[in-house]
Amino acid sequence: MWNNLFEGLRRRMTCIYAGIFGLLILLIVFAAYTFIWWNILQHEKDDLVDQIYHEAEEWVDGGEEPCSAVSVREGSMLAYFVTPDGKTVILDQLGQGKIREGLFKHRDYWPSKLDTARMLNNRIFDEKGNAHRYLAAVAPVLNGGRVEGHLYMFKDMEFYYRAAFTTLFKLLCVAALLFALACYFGYWLAGRNIQPIGKMYARQMQFTADASHEMRTPLAVMALATEGLKEDEESQYSDFAKESIEMLCHETQRMSRLTENLMELARGDEGSLPELRTEVDMSTLCKRVGAQLALLAEQKGIALRAQVDDNLQLLGDEAALNRLLIILLDNAIKYSLTNTAIDFIATKSKNNLLLVVRDQGCGISDEDKEKVFDRFYRVDKARSRSQGGLGLGLSLAKTIVLQHHGEIKVLDNKPRGTIMQVLLSLNKD
Numbered sequence: 001m002w003n004n005l006f007e008g009l010r011r012r013m014t015c016i017y018a019g020i021f022g023l024l025i026l027l028i029v030f031a032a033y034t035f036i037w038w039n040i041l042q043h044e045k046d047d048l049v050d051q052i053y054h055e056a057e058e059w060v061d062g063g064e065e066p067c068s069a070v071s072v073r074e075g076s077m078l079a080y081f082v083t084p085d086g087k088t089v090i091l092d093q094l095g096q097g098k099i100r101e102g103l104f105k106h107r108d109y110w111p112s113k114l115d116t117a118r119m120l121n122n123r124i125f126d127e128k129g130n131a132h133r134y135l136a137a138v139a140p141v142l143n144g145g146r147v148e149g150h151l152y153m154f155k156d157m158e159f160y161y162r163a164a165f166t167t168l169f170k171l172l173c174v175a176a177l178l179f180a181l182a183c184y185f186g187y188w189l190a191g192r193n194i195q196p197i198g199k200m201y202a203r204q205m206q207f208t209a210d211a212s213h214e215m216r217t218p219l220a221v222m223a224l225a226t227e228g229l230k231e232d233e234e235s236q237y238s239d240f241a242k243e244s245i246e247m248l249c250h251e252t253q254r255m256s257r258l259t260e261n262l263m264e265l266a267r268g269d270e271g272s273l274p275e276l277r278t279e280v281d282m283s284t285l286c287k288r289v290g291a292q293l294a295l296l297a298e299q300k301g302i303a304l305r306a307q308v309d310d311n312l313q314l315l316g317d318e319a320a321l322n323r324l325l326i327i328l329l330d331n332a333i334k335y336s337l338t339n340t341a342i343d344f345i346a347t348k349s350k351n352n353l354l355l356v357v358r359d360q361g362c363g364i365s366d367e368d369k370e371k372v373f374d375r376f377y378r379v380d381k382a383r384s385r386s387q388g389g390l391g392l393g394l395s396l397a398k399t400i401v402l403q404h405h406g407e408i409k410v411l412d413n414k415p416r417g418t419i420m421q422v423l424l425s426l427n428k429d
């Protein structure tokens with residue numbers, strides 16, 4: 001069915017849709033998170049500077065210390081009051097122990113400009129192993145217009161960080177859910193978009209199959225007639241007429257092969273190639289086709305060496321498999337030079353039948369390795385044509401292999417040539 005043919009395209013489209021949507025979701029999540037966090041931080045910074053002014057006023061008016069004993073002990077709010085030159089400490093509310101040590105260790109990060117605040121990037125761990133992340137701010141302490149000192153205050157922001165992290169995690173969970181929905185929706189959308197193309201394709205395939213079918217009989221008649229003319233020894237033809245008849249014979253044969261191939265490919269696309277059904281003795285088939293093609297190879301001065309194991313049985317379509325072997329061996333012969341050898345191996349590999357056709361011909365470049373399975377693709381058009389090639393053999397070979405749920409690969413032979421490798425599953429004994 002065309003559905004199968006377009007499944008790969010549908011999956012690729014789904015990946016593209018889902019990828020774009022997923023990226024958009026991630027972008028929105030991170031933008032929203034950054035914006036919210038930046039706003040909170042900005043607000044906290046302004047708040048801490050204001051608090052310093054407020055605490056400073058209370059200190060000047062009533063000598064009240066900026067931080068309570070509890071907040072100093074817990075490390076939630078700390079203060080440090082020094083003279084403007086920073087040399088004399090007027091009040092130290094940085095507590096004792098690791099937090100104090102940590103704050104002094106990051107002394108360089110304390111804000112240097114008055115009325116500003118900044119996050120001390122590193123986390124500080126207290127004796128109990130609890131993490132603290134401080135926002136530090138500094139502002140002047142004024143007494144009757146005179147700057148009495150600089151008051152630093154440190155606010156623990158760990159709670160905010162944790163809350164922000166939890167929020168980000170939740171947002172990412174929602175994003176993952178949305179992404180899953182996007183995949184589902186993308187798959188559905190791709191299916192809908194492909195449907196009309198698939199229908200058109202199916203109609204076109206139907207047309208190709210019908211047209212090839214209709215051309216079959218007239219071509220068979222033409223082939224018979226031209227063969228008859230060629231064989232007719234009683235008639236006296238001029239050299240030109242003989243040449244023309246020869247040409248007609250050749251082209252009629254080409255047309256017949258073309259229509260046969262097209263018909264099979266169209267049937268393969270429709271999914272109407274006969275399903276795997278009979279037990280095929282691949283050992284006998286490979287030996288037979290190998291022997292037939294060895295004669296053809298010999299005419300070109302090429303040695304075809306077949307190495308076929310016994311007892312290779314699989315469930316499949318014998319005529320199609322016969323076709324597959326002919327295509328691979330015929331190509332190896334067509335694209336080989338005289339006085340070279342072709343190895344044809346049919347062997348068991350785990351539970352599979354491994355077919356290898358190794359030639360010492362012109363080889364196939366990496367760039368062309370995938371393309372040779374495309375319809376009407378010929379690497380060297382002139383050469384292929386001169387060899388009677390139509391550019392349909394390997395696409396038909398691939399259709400047959402896929403019909404048998406197998407794999408086909410093109411590899412390089414060393415030092416030169418091509419290896420065609422086919423893997424088909426064998427019958428389980």
Ligand code: ADP
Pocket residue numbers: 331332335359361362363364372377378379380384385388389390391392393394395418
């Ligand atoms: P064609 O009928 O032209 O041989 P195929 O589909 O069988 O068409 O092959 C496609 C192209 O792949 C060929 O035109 C040829 O250029 C290349 N090719 C196939 N088999 C071989 C091979 N054994 N060695 C080199 N080139 C090959």
